[in-house]
Amino acid sequence: MTADQKVLSESTSSAAPSALATRSVKEAAAFLFDQLVGVAQRHQPEIAPVLRGFASSAGLPPALLGRALQAQGIWFQLLSIAEQASAMRRRRTIERAKGRDELLGSFAHVLADAAKAGVTADEIRAQLKSLRIRPVITAHPTEAKRVTVLEKNRKIYLLLKDLESSRWTDRERAARIGAVGDQIELLWLTGELHLEKPTVEHEVAWGLHFFAENLFDLAPEMLASFESALAAHYPNERFDITPFFQFGSWIGGDRDGNPFVTNAVTRETMVVNALASLDYYRQRILDLARVLSISERSATIPAEFRAALEAELAQVEDAARIRTRNQGEAFRQYLTCVLRKLDETILTTKGEGRGKARYANADELIRDLRALEQALTESRSPSLANDMVRPVRRAVEIFRFSTVRLDLRENTTRTNNALRDIYRIKTGKDAPDVDSPEWQAWLIAELAQPRNGLPLTGLAPESQDTLDMFALVADMRSRLDREAFGSFILSMTHSVADVLGAYVLAKHGGLYLDDAGLELCTLPIVPLFETIPDLRAAPVIMRELLRVPVVRRSTRWQGNVQEVMIGYSDSNKDGGFMSSNWELAKAQSKLTRLGEELGVAIAFFHGRGGSVSRGGAPTGHAIAAQPAGSIRGRFRVTEQGEVVSFKYANRGTASYQLELLASSVFAHALKSEREDALVPRAEFDDALEALSGASLAAYGKFIADPDLVAYFQAASPLEEISLLNIGSRPARRFGARSLADLRAIPWVFAWAQNRHAITGWYGVGSGLASFIEVRGERGLQLLHRMFEDSRLFRLILDEVEKTLAMVDLSIARQYASLVADEAVRKKIFSAIEAEYHLTCESVLRITGGGEIGARFTDYQARLAHRLATINEVNREQVELLRLFRTTEEEALKEEYKSALLLSISCIAAGLGATG
Structure with missing residues (x-):
């Protein structure tokens, strides 16, 4: 792989040294590279050179x-x-040398800082009450690796970690080195590409893979880490740590533009998710039953627990056998009874219940485990209660009988079509325009009328399907778990009427607390504001919405919280990077103040993607840059594709990422309204408004060019990406071929593949240059101060600079050569080239850097390991695109397609992100 691989191949031999514990990334990578070359040499010697x-x-x-x-x-x-x-x-080295308090991203670090700053225990308790964190795994098609590949990657990671130890003999070490080679060989022999487009069922299995591998175990451990840090820094205080960290999912519930997510699929998804958690609990409780072999002759069993055991034995059929088999072992007898009920719960969830005693809900299992904890503690074995039983109980509190809280998502086109159908059936007339006062008046009247309980008849199939989706929630809640669903996300929310329409549909679907459907909605309705105009309109929309009585009653019942989802992807596609970030920050600030004014907490659900242009940024920095008071312990964020596998595929990384997210949110809640860096400054806000406006103008002019679509389709693998089979969802919502209807993921994915990467920087240079030109030296000095003192502006420039470091105009020019129309090619590429140079110059002028990316040494080192190879693959991809598009011979075209798709997958792996 050019010069970098030459260095790697020369720096190590296939016999790894005695330990990898002190080795650098380069040395560890060289070891793995050498193993890969050895595999290639055996199977395809032509590839080794x-x-x-x-x-x-x-x-x-x-x-x-x-x-x-x-x-x-x-x-x-x-x-x-x-x-x-x-x-x-590196993290372990820091912890060993300096203590966990010095480890950034840990609860210990956050609480050490809090204690030093004089934050009282009461303040900590107050924040704990509102702490609610939920990463939400989506089915967005951005993961190019198959599950079987992820599994082999994990085994290599574990073996590499194993080789860090110095305890192995030469024989044992050689065996582990051989095992690494075996796994790499299996990767070589495993098809990288999905041969068929994955189904939603495949996506569900992909998502649950990470829970089975790591998350079921690690989430309770993260709560224990928090508890330990609190005890260390507030030693004489008592804190109640609730299961504030839970997981959400859109897989199997996201219907927005995905015709394959039906009500039947959602129902089956719920069952599969439930069984994943139940099977995990069964195994853990079986483990407890095996190890808690405590004899009544050795421990005093509390009388209350004995009574609980008798009550449990009375519910099972084989009580006598349980008593005989585990004679004198009350805890084992108790756990055996728990297992009997859990087994029946599993069978019932599958639809095979035998009518025996079972758990009606997760709360009953939590109650039984608490009783076991308390009994062990009273039997003078508190460590057994804390170390063995509490993690299982916390797992049940976190994952309940559903693993995740499944969100349902649909767009306003579908919901309004269903509502028009209802209007037609009820009035016998065509519905008024959805933007008209008459339409909103009808919706409010519908909300005020009691339900008669009779089903609506005569609905079109699509409308009935939408209505049945809401009815499904009530049914599955009663069957599985009261917290099985998270919320209903309304995509493309443009008005108050859009949201009121969702409340009307929920009412007809039986999701109100009272049968008449007048009191309140039990499923949170969450508007999603995605575009720049919708973000700007959000405060006005939410003010009017929160004045509607049924909405206010619903938010009060839901903890006096109204959640609002904000979209990073579409706002970026709509307005460019600078404008998107500023409009998102403004919307959050305004909505936070609106909530304070109206006495309701506005909680934000951040629709981020993996790439910079879709909101991807270092977790700690991104959260720290959120407007003061905008989080207050409530944080939801989407995680998808390569982000999920990067964060959660390996145990050590997953443990760190969970605690990093939770501790960053808690730190923001504790500090954001005290920090100077987040205090609103009119001067900074005015500057950001001006920068956003100029940037938006330049970006808007660029994407409005009528020839851009033709350029983009020819000069990138946009159309070919859809052949990758990495997601069940179509690339376009409604099948149109316009830029406006193209989803944000392929928009970002294709611009990254062709090394233009405009989605992470275009327009920023024009914005900065215009600001400096208008305001002169004083304006430049203001931007210097903002770079030092404004977290938001610093985050924007940091991420822009990192993206610029990935751009390669010489390679981008080769992609541009695929555009047949010379005039179009020159016009579009010249605009990109000019804006790129202007952006580089403007960014460096403000940061004071010598060259793009030089400030980020770790990032630059990471790129240095990859760019030579990525560049080579990019050049191959250009030629493959040319050949694939022009070859007519079917067999040869198929060969070119396979190589082309592998090039797309390879570049995505090298860049570390797709969409």
């Missing part, structure tokens, strides 16, 4: 080129594994 950088892949036959691309993609996976292992070693 290409990997080592001694030969070019240019001119290889399509099939062989595909193998080379697959090998390069595997190399990026191995490099990422080496980096994750190194980061984990």
